[in-house]
Amino acid sequence: xxxxxxxxxxxxxxxxxxxxxxxxxxxxxxxxxxxxxxxxxxxxxxxxxxxxxxxxxxxxxxxxxxxxxxxxxxxxxxxxxxxxxxxxxxxxxxxxxxxxxxxxxxxxxxxxxxxxxxxxxxxxxxxxxxxxxxxxxxxxxxxxxxxxxxxxxxxxxxxxxxxxxxxxxxxxxxxxxxxxxxxxxxxxxxxxxxxxxxxxxxxxxxxxxxxxxxxxxxxxxxxxxxxxxxxxxxxxxxxxxxxxxxxxxxxxxxxxxxxxxxxxxxxxxxxxxxxxxxxxxxxxxxxxxxxxxxxxxxxxxxxxxxxxxxxxxxxxxxxxxxxxxxxxxxxxxxxxxxxxxxxxxxxxxxxxxxxxxxxxxxxxxxxxxxxxxxxxxxxxxxxxxxxxxxxxxxxxxx
Numbered sequence: 576x577x578x579x580x581x582x583x584x585x586x587x588x589x590x591x592x593x594x595x596x597x598x599x600x601x602x603x604x605x606x607x608x609x610x611x612x613x614x615x616x617x618x619x620x621x622x623x624x625x626x627x628x629x630x631x632x633x634x635x636x637x638x639x640x641x642x643x644x645x646x647x648x649x650x651x652x653x654x655x656x657x658x659x660x661x662x663x664x665x666x667x668x669x670x671x672x673x674x675x676x677x678x679x680x681x682x683x684x685x686x687x688x689x690x691x692x693x694x695x696x697x698x699x700x701x702x703x704x705x706x707x708x709x710x711x712x713x714x715x716x717x718x719x720x721x722x723x724x725x726x727x728x729x730x731x732x733x734x735x736x737x738x739x740x741x742x743x744x745x746x747x748x749x750x751x752x753x754x755x756x757x758x759x760x761x762x763x764x765x766x767x768x769x770x771x772x773x774x775x776x777x778x779x780x781x782x783x784x785x786x787x788x789x790x791x792x793x794x795x796x797x798x799x800x801x802x803x804x805x806x807x808x809x810x811x812x813x814x815x816x817x818x819x820x821x822x823x824x825x826x827x828x829x830x831x832x833x834x835x836x837x838x839x840x841x842x843x844x845x846x847x848x849x850x851x852x853x854x855x856x857x858x859x860x861x862x863x864x865x866x867x868x869x870x871x872x873x874x875x876x877x878x879x880x881x882x883x884x885x886x887x888x889x890x891x892x893x894x895x896x897x898x899x900x901x902x903x904x905x906x907x908x909x910x911x912x913x914x915x916x917x918x919x920x921x922x923x924x925x926x927x928x929x930x931x932x933x934x935x936x937x938x939x940x941x942x943x944x945x946x947x948x949x950x951x952x953x954x955x956x957x958x959x960x961x962x963x964x965x966x967x968x969x970x971x972x973x
Contacts, residue, residue, distance in 0.1 A: 587701050588712070590760070593753040594654065594690050595713035599721035600746045601665055601683045602630050604728040608739040611732070615739070616673050626680055631801075631924040633684025634691065638917035641692035642909040650697050650905075651760040654690055658757065661686025662750040669744040692916055695898040696909030706899035707844020714892040715836040720749075722829045780907075780914050783968055788961040789897045793915040794922035795954035796890040799860070799947060803828065803887065805927035807880075810940045814870045824880050831881045832888020839889040840896040849900075852893055853958035859886035860951050868944045890954070894919075901967045911967055 605612075605627060613623040645653040660682055668679030698709040724746065732742040780786040807828060811821035839856075843849045859882050866879025898915060902908035930943045 584701070586756075588709075590654075590756050591694065591697065591709065591713050592716055593749075593756050594658075594694060595716035596720050596749045597658065597661060597753050598687055598691055598717045600724035600749060601661065601687065601743075602627075603721045604724040604743055604746055605680075607725060607729045608732055608742065611739045612676070616676070626676070628924055629677065629680045630684030630687065631920045633681050634688045634920040635917050635924065637685050637688035638692050638920065639913045641689045642696070642906065642913045644689060645693050645696065645909050646906070650693055650700065651757060653693055654697075655754065655757050655761060657686045657689030657693075658750055658753045659686070660689070662747055662754070665744060665747045665750065669740040671740055688916070692912045693909055695895060695902075695912045696905045699899050699902060699908040700905030705844070707840040707842070707896055710840035710844075710892060710896045710899060711837045714840065714895055715833060718829065718833055718836045718888060718891075722826065725829070726826060780910055780967060785901055785961060785963060785965055786911055786914060786967040788957050789894070789901055789911060789967065790915040790918050791957045792897065792954060792961045793894040793919035795950055795957065796887075796894055797919045797923035798926040798950055799954070800887050800891065801923040802926035802930045802943075802947070803883070806930050806934075806940075806943070809934075810867060810944075811876065813940050814867075814876060816873075816876075824877075827877070828880050828884035828887065831884025832891075835885045835887070835889030836892045839892040843893055843896045843900065848964045849893065849897070849962035850959050852889070853955055853962050856886050856889050856893065856958075857951060857955035859883070859889070861948070864944055864947050864951065868941065893958075897961050901961070901965065903966045903968065907966075907968060 609623055609626065612618070612626065641653070641657075644656065647653075648656060664679045664682030664684075664686055666679070667675040667682065670676075670679070694713055695706075695710070698706055698713075702709045728742055731737060731745070732739055735742075737745075804825065807825050808818075808821040811824045812818065816824065839852060843852055846852070863879045863881075863883025863886060866875050866882070870876060894915070898912045899908050902911050930946070933943045933946065934940060936942075
């Protein structure tokens with residue numbers, strides 16, 4: 576490979592990395608300061624909850640449209656557009672006006688959705704033989720910055736006395752870094768996207784069995800993750816943990832997922848099919864959920880959360896890797912990404928609500944945890960189909 580090509584590849588890797596930086600902090604930084612936001616605006620719990628679910632709804636609505644934006648603007652143009660919308664959303668959210676708080680939050684979801692959906696296509700376009708490795712890179716960075724934003728927002732807001740809105744505004748710095756890397760990519764490009772970006776999809780993903788299996792796998796693993804994020808601290812409190820300790824258990828689960836974030840896509844890319852990984856994730860998840868159901872000792876609970884976190888981190892990375900591996904071209908990857916993430920985030924948004932309703936009805940966490948096991952069984956069954964060595968639109972062996 577020539578020096579010029581090496582530099583180009585390196586720049587693309589940096590570009591993918593800085594997109595990953597921006598995919599979660601603007602969202603995960605809100606939870607720790609939601610009480611302060613609710614107090615400042617005198618919001619009900621329902622209205623405050625809308626602040627956290629709006630981005631997921633934006634994901635669901637915009638994800639199917641993102642590939643069309645990529646077709647019209649090209650990958651580079653669409654990424655820049657997504658980052659600009661994200662930046663505008665962060666600025667409006669921090670304005671101190673209630674109406675702009677909700678508008679800005681919705682725009683944040685829209686901007687992230689565009690970048691979210693196009694990343695698998697970008698990886699497929701520029702690194703077709705290294706989809707697993709590139710997915711490992713951006714999914715791990717995405718998770719690291721998500722956890723980092725959750726952990727340092729309150730210390731910054733309270734320690735530096737900045738308040739919630741100025742603290743949330745600081746995350747715009749990551750967007751400026753992203754724009755600094757991607758804006759130069761627009762120079763010297765034709766207004767029309769490259770042919771390999773707009774290659775038409777032959778057939779409909781909505782009639783493809785394996786496309787639906789990838790989509791449902793994405794949705795079910797998202798259901799488990801977002802339900803756990805919403806309710807794990809309360810479940811831990813029911814086992815006798817303090818509020819502070821229960822909160823740390825959630826952080827522990829997210830950090831335990833990092834090895835899975837990184838390793839699952841690399842292993843998946845080296846396998847003929849990924850059924851072993853699907854089964855392995857199922858076993859880990861089963862151990863973790865059953866350990867929390869049994870409870871008893873703090874040691875068992877911590878071990879269960881570690882294993883559950885590893886399974887969760889592996890499952891999201893595997894879901895993203897499926898998008899690239901089951902697609903023949905970059906544009907097909909973006910289209911499948913839009914389909915999978917749209918329905919996936921709709922399922923994710925329903926999870927915390929359903930789990931909360933089950934607890935209200937039965938006054939025990941046993942029923943929601945049994946639901947987790949049912950969802951897990953469906954996820955593994957669907958995942959075995961998604962793991963087949965086939966392209967979504969040809970339904971033939973690769």
